[in-house]
Amino acid sequence: MTFDEFHATLTHNAPPAGLHKLVEALWYDANNQWDRAHDIAQDVHTDEGSWVHAYLHRKEGDQGNALYWYRLAHRPASQKSLKEEWREIVTALLR
Numbered sequence: 001m002t003f004d005e006f007h008a009t010l011t012h013n014a015p016p017a018g019l020h021k022l023v024e025a026l027w028y029d030a031n032n033q034w035d036r037a038h039d040i041a042q043d044v045h046t047d048e049g050s051w052v053h054a055y056l057h058r059k060e061g062d063q064g065n066a067l068y069w070y071r072l073a074h075r076p077a078s079q080k081s082l083k084e085e086w087r088e089i090v091t092a093l094l095r
Helices: 003-011 021-030 034-041 047-060 063-072 082-094
Strands: none
Touching (some): 003 021, 003 082, 021 082, 047 063, 047 082
16 A cells, blocks of 8 residues: 555544554544554564654654654654654554
């Protein structure tokens, strides 16, 4: 699935079947379901899971918690807009 194909699903009532759990989390985030996105991300114990977790806490406004998760993800804290980082993460996870 390409980014554009994924992005087109954001108007659907549910995420497409078969998505990677972290992509599913970002689908929920884009559909104003932060808590559901967070629940998914916190259960994925990988660098990518930590990156999504960091992004979600950054979006929440909890910078200290976000910095913790960026460190676990082995990534510098993002200086991009939230929209740009969301796209970057989705694109990376769809590869």
